[in-house]
Amino acid sequence: MQRYGLLGEKLGHSYSPQLHAQLASYPYDLYEVAPERLDAFLRTTELAGMNVTIPYKKAVIPYCKALSPAAARIGSVNTLVRRADGWYGDNTDYDGFCYMARDFAIAGKKALVLGNGGVSLTVQQALRDLGAREAVVISRRGPDNYQNLARHADAQIIANATPVGMYPNNGASPLDLAGFPRLEGVLDLIYNPARTALLLQAERRGIACNGGLEMLVAQAKRAAELFTGRAIADSEIERITRSLAGQMQNIVLIGMPGCGKTTLGKALADRLGRPFYDADAVLEQRTGRSIPEIFRCDGEAAFRALETQTLAELGKGSGAVIATGGGCVTRPENAPLLRQNGRVVWVKRPLDRLPVSGRPISQQMSAAAIYAQRRDRYAAFAAYTVENDGPLAETLAKLLEVLQ
Numbered sequence: 001m002q003r004y005g006l007l008g009e010k011l012g013h014s015y016s017p018q019l020h021a022q023l024a025s026y027p028y029d030l031y032e033v034a035p036e037r038l039d040a041f042l043r044t045t046e047l048a049g050m051n052v053t054i055p056y057k058k059a060v061i062p063y064c065k066a067l068s069p070a071a072a073r074i075g076s077v078n079t080l081v082r083r084a085d086g087w088y089g090d091n092t093d094y095d096g097f098c099y100m101a102r103d104f105a106i107a108g109k110k111a112l113v114l115g116n117g118g119v120s121l122t123v124q125q126a127l128r129d130l131g132a133r134e135a136v137v138i139s140r141r142g143p144d145n146y147q148n149l150a151r152h153a154d155a156q157i158i159a160n161a162t163p164v165g166m167y168p169n170n171g172a173s174p175l176d177l178a179g180f181p182r183l184e185g186v187l188d189l190i191y192n193p194a195r196t197a198l199l200l201q202a203e204r205r206g207i208a209c210n211g212g213l214e215m216l217v218a219q220a221k222r223a224a225e226l227f228t229g230r231a232i233a234d235s236e237i238e239r240i241t242r243s244l245a246g247q248m249q250n251i252v253l254i255g256m257p258g259c260g261k262t263t264l265g266k267a268l269a270d271r272l273g274r275p276f277y278d279a280d281a282v283l284e285q286r287t288g289r290s291i292p293e294i295f296r297c298d299g300e301a302a303f304r305a306l307e308t309q310t311l312a313e314l315g316k317g318s319g320a321v322i323a324t325g326g327g328c329v330t331r332p333e334n335a336p337l338l339r340q341n342g343r344v345v346w347v348k349r350p351l352d353r354l355p356v357s358g359r360p361i362s363q364q365m366s367a368a369a370i371y372a373q374r375r376d377r378y379a380a381f382a383a384y385t386v387e388n389d390g391p392l393a394e395t396l397a398k399l400l401e402v403l404q
Contacts, residue, residue, distance in 0.1 A: 096219030107131030115162035250342035257326035346382035
């Protein structure tokens with residue numbers, strides 16, 4: 001059976017084997033090759049094809065007998081296919097970006113491309129081919145840079161081709177969208193976290209936006225077509241993207257103190273085979289103090305600051321179930337920490353069934369008063385709602401249904 005793989009210098013964790021396993025049935029492995037071994041590897045490998053990543057997208061071009069039109073225009077290759085006369089080089093990142101941008105009206109628009117690295121070249125070419133009136137490259141030291149962005153305040157499309165905001169540096173954004181009053185669309189090639197700080201800005205402003213996961217899957221689909229010589233329906237991109245997003249994103253439970261977040265979260269994690277974190281328990285473990293003690297000795301403001309630090313750390317992870325403290329919604333800055341890589345679920349329970357023992361705020365105020373203060377904030381944080389008004393098994397079934 002013909003074998004395929006991913007070539008790079010340092011690969012770490014890669015979703016490529018998982019993607020290709022869903023697209024076709026060939027073996028697909030990772031190949032970390034040092035620069036001094038690249039020549040020997042390309043001349044002796046028996047692989048029938050491979051994807052190519054940093055830092056070899058330009059270095060492999062001299063080994064190609066032919067290039068696709070896109071790869072030739074861009075000057076970058078991310079897919080090699082063995083043919084009778086040697087390697088054929090293509091750039092499926094180009095196809096991936098075009099798919100990612102399919103619902104954005106690019107033609108006739110002014111676009112900014114953030115970053116001038118290898119993937120930026122692909123994005124620039126794709127934007128031109130999609131009919132962009134102008135594709136301006138913004139870099140740190142070029143003629144168009146982050147210090148003179150005001151000259152491009154008329155930009156209508158922004159594409160981020162930098163690593164700014166990528167895990168583990170979640171929360172960073174390459175720019176403030178407030179300076180672009182005509183902005184219609186934001187494309188961020190980063191796929192971890194699912195919603196970068198840049199995308200969250202766009203969402204808050206009601207600007208159409210898309211993250212890089214679709215591009216990742218779409219470029220893999222095109223590579224699989226080149227490897228196998230058969231067409232794969234675009235519906236497979238949508239199916240795999242949904243599946244992968246579901247695996248990657250956290251499931252975050254918010255709601256009133258005592259509404260059952262921890263019990264429900266543990267049951268959900270067991271059912272899905274995911275790690276479970278109780279944010280309050282994590283905070284207590286890290287500080288070596290109980291939450292009532294922190295409230296009593298340091299006050300609520302100090303506790304909330306510690307809570308935000310805990311949520312920032314938990315929120316940047318992937319694939320976990322997280323139960324939060326009931327008051328996490330009192331700080332608006334916690335919303336992007338939870339939503340950047342998570343699906344946030346508001347767990348509701350009848351107020352007369354909420355316990356108060358061991359809960360500092362619940363002992364100071366009635367459940368009705370707390371709920372009145374927080375109701376709108378729970379609604380603003382959450383994308384889903386589940387009623388916890390019956391047996392655990394019943395609530396778990398409802399939660400699984402809303403998350404499908």
